[in-house]
Amino acid sequence: MDVIEVIRAKRDGHRLTPEQIDWVIDAYTRGEVAEEQMSALAMAIFLRGMDRAEVSRWTEAMLASGERLDFTGLDRPTTDKHSTGGVGDKITLPLTPTVAACGGAVPQLSGRGLGHTGGTLDKLESIPGWRASLSTAEMRRVLEETGGVICAAGAGLAPADRKLYALRDVTGTVESIPLIAASIMSKKLAEGTGALVLDVKVGSGAFMKDVASARELARTMVDIGTDHGVRTVALLTDMSTPLGRRVGNALEVAEAVEVLSGAGPADVVGLTVALAREMLAAAGLTPGRGGVKDPAEALRDGSALAAWKDLVRAQGGDPEAPLPEAAERRVVLAPATGTLTRLDAYQVGLAAWRLGAGRARKEDAVSFGAGVTLHAKPGERVAAGEPLFTLHADEAARFDRAAQALEGSFDIGDDARHEPRPLVIDRIA
């Protein structure tokens, strides 16, 4: 097989054959296909696309490049969710123990944040003692004992994707729907879950800015999951404004604990319950039957909170320990009285990132205490001179640039004009 022929085929608008796909992924993983050859192919795929059969095979080939976890033989079905990432998206934190409390097993491999969206592992690492890196055996033990596990993917899972993702990041080939879908799904399929719910974010704070692209990404991923025998469902959810009232690592953990305690912001509670119900349904679990609980009930009765504490302890964390706090705070006041009619997710995410909650490069450390507290959400009343945001940072020098990011991030207007957006925009199965 000749890599130039494969590149030319895609460049000239042809479908890649299964043999071409298998060969090019394998040869790239082994280093026989050079980085500059794969980047030319990635750009050709970016501009020419791949059809369902090609994307499925591409995913399969990346999956085949590494090990595949196997959680068969547990006493309950596995079910997982993946979010395409957003601002204030701490949903994995309340969701995993909630589904565990209801009767599912959640083998969640998560990532770290890069850019304006946070990463689940960064958030959890703000809990004193908590460890993200587990061996496969530890992962299985935690999953068996607590019904959930949230940890970093080992280097052995889909190494082709790891290599390709790093390449796409520096070659302007990230925003390709088939390549994004194959990247996400190769990792999720390697994780060995039996059912999968995808939370595809759409809006300024998300990777997908418009509903059409988000729907195409969701459709592509659901098809890949289905083609691989995993029951897969996607929800398109709004990311035009941040989720919840807290953006930042430890700030979001605290908010997740509120939700797990039966309180917390309505949007975070609502999305947790919606996704948990989908995860149970995809795993064939029906609340009320065979001891399966409804997620809203698990949040109310303390069983989700208990599962959270078990899960944190099983990975070395102390769920009762105080969370890190940033040394400095600055309050931003509302300039007018009225209804908050808009609050932009991207700008809030950028502010949190500038405060130190995120990282610019993979090797950077994050500040656990840094972030933004939102004192009002769209649809709520604000009064001139009252707090609108509180900024948290380890160094006061960060406040000015963060405050700049927030300039123009919100509108305060007439009550009548505000039409709340639905959180769940569409469901694709």
Add this chain to the structure above:
Amino acid sequence: MDVIEVIRAKRDGHRLTPEQIDWVIDAYTRGEVAEEQMSALAMAIFLRGMDRAEVSRWTEAMLASGERLDFTGLDRPTTDKHSTGGVGDKITLPLTPTVAACGGAVPQLSGRGLGHTGGTLDKLESIPGWRASLSTAEMRRVLEETGGVICAAGAGLAPADRKLYALRDVTGTVESIPLIAASIMSKKLAEGTGALVLDVKVGSGAFMKDVASARELARTMVDIGTDHGVRTVALLTDMSTPLGRRVGNALEVAEAVEVLSGAGPADVVGLTVALAREMLAAAGLTPGRGGVKDPAEALRDGSALAAWKDLVRAQGGDPEAPLPEAAERRVVLAPATGTLTRLDAYQVGLAAWRLGAGRARKEDAVSFGAGVTLHAKPGERVAAGEPLFTLHADEAARFDRAAQALEGSFDIGDDARHEPRPLVIDRIA
């Protein structure tokens, strides 16, 4: 400047700004832009194109990456030609001394062959003693003494193009008209010629298989030359069948000498004269005025042959020495009687390559004696059982695969059906 922004701009169909082009070529030459980034950009350019201003600037930036020769101050005007490469295209050999004999100065930087088309330097190196590598001072001295010089481009000329060409070769991004045009023109402009005639080949044996692509390439190159103050003209010439009757290094030198002696195949003579007249005209030289001779006259009166001998000697070669011959020969007989109505350039080129006349990789050596003699050209009569081709190789083991390449390469049919193609298809100025 951020390379990912530059890649994204082209990927999304925008024009690159002059600043982006200058920066990316310079940063790539210095190694700051990585190979995998440039290959992604090259693929984006392949699929999105570049307009006249972009291609001109891209060429300018590659030119600026290295040194530029300066032949001002000679006692006659400089004029050069470039061919996009074909099978049996030995035209540079008779053309350079012919133009020199007529009153022009030809500073010709040539290349080596790769694939099924031969390289001028490989052909000339079959002359005992002849040297392709000259210093800039030697080049000027030979040009002053003989009116012509044919040598290898030094590493200092358009190093960005050298690097980019090697990259395109392995990343499926060769066949891009703007990138081909910029590559050719950056080298020709670095050579410092005052006038330039482009011989753009079209047909099975050429890079450009159809007239529309060839015309687009010609137009693009003429525009670049014009934008840089060089009088540039292009001829579109037929490469559906080989030029002349000999394909192979020493075989083509012998045929060039025939032409210089006032004989030789009509197509080689015709194209030599046509290109020589264009080169003289582009340099402002008019036959009959100020001692300028017409090219057909220079071929007839021995002055072109004398210039050839001077030129060969000035670069260390012995024009009287016997040329290398291959050790083995095999004759392929005509299977039928009739008119040769078609003889495919690509297949003949491939046969010559398999016989050892060309190289598969840059570091390979060529066989000087290997090649194909054509005993009939399209339009000529052949008789069943008489020789159609003679194959020349250093090892008899090469004959079978070469003969396979020739299977189906020709048609023998009815006299009435043959319509000769014009050699010069179009002229673009």
